[in-house]
Amino acid sequence: MINSKTAIAFEKHFGRKPLMFIAPGRINLIGEHTDYNEGFVMPAAINKHFVFAIESNQTDLFNITANDLDEQISFALDGLKGGNRWENYLMGIVDSFKRRGRKMGGVNCLFSSGIPSGAGLSSSAALCSGFAFALNEIFECGLSKLELALIAQEAEHRFAGTKCGIMDMYASLFSKEGSVMLLDCRSNTHEYLPVHFEGFEILLIDTKVRHSLNESGYNDRRASCEEGVAVLQRTFANVKSLRDVNAEMLEASKSLMSENIFKKCFYIVREIERTQKAAILLKSNDLTGFGNLMYETHWGLSKDYDVSCEESDWLVNWASENRITGARQMGGGFGGCTINLIKKELRPAIIDDVRKKYFAAFKKEPDFYQVELSGGVHKTKTVLDWRER
């Protein structure tokens, strides 16, 4: 059990019992790249998470151990800097607390991760959200979950250089067991949609293709959307983001923008509409209709938004040829996982066939994760409680 292992490792290292926190990764059923366009997304936390064992140490030093990596670092409250190693994300969180005038001291912290990194499951958002949540509790800073999500997002922007939207950290903090959420990224409010997947389940297939989001592709897509908005504003002065744009407005501005910018905006405008349609289908439990929208999203991501890769396209093609209910690449893109809505009884046959054929095509083994919809970041029991179980 990752929780008890983490607590025991902390005790060995620091000689005391820690406070324990869990911070989950997320899936996203539909609504990709719409969050930074003030659109809708449909994420849920999953049963893959970070575990933090942590205590205040009454100094201004942050002594942190990444248990799985067997790496330790110490940084001071006034020694915070950007970069894309794991400690920079944590420094970004501390910096954002400071910028908001929150008083805090150092901590001893040891964490472990059960979220494969670079797989599109938002491990960095879980790292940031979990650490922020723990600091908020320990130093009684009184920040709301929404403020913690904004802090986690700010840490990624300012310290890791990824201009991500709010979906990942919001999902990690606000999710509810057994539900997905329809998150409105304009108002930063959500509605839980209970999921009744009788006879169906979610299967993630990891392409094992890894592209870090702080490489330029992700930020470039965001810049293209902003460029599109600037062009649209010449004709439609009230447009603030692609959320305010429909297909006719975009068509009317087509001749004013490059084909590349048009395609990026076209995908986003359709995806925002699709996500709202998908929420209606989910409420009426029309999983076939929902699955068809997942396929539409994928081909939009691949052909218009241009964030897919050969391996993801291969997996989604395999899924549609084998009449899988829904499949698409998930997350920021350029690899990571595909999310598949499948009939439960098909899982062994899917795994068997995909494993063989994917290996024959790409000379690497995919991974398969069957995930449950879980609750968001929370404090959990100490090592003693775990041993008593």
Ligand code: GLA
């Ligand atoms: C990454 C970002 C999110 C979101 C997705 C794409 O996960 O962190 O904010 O933009 O990509 O939907």
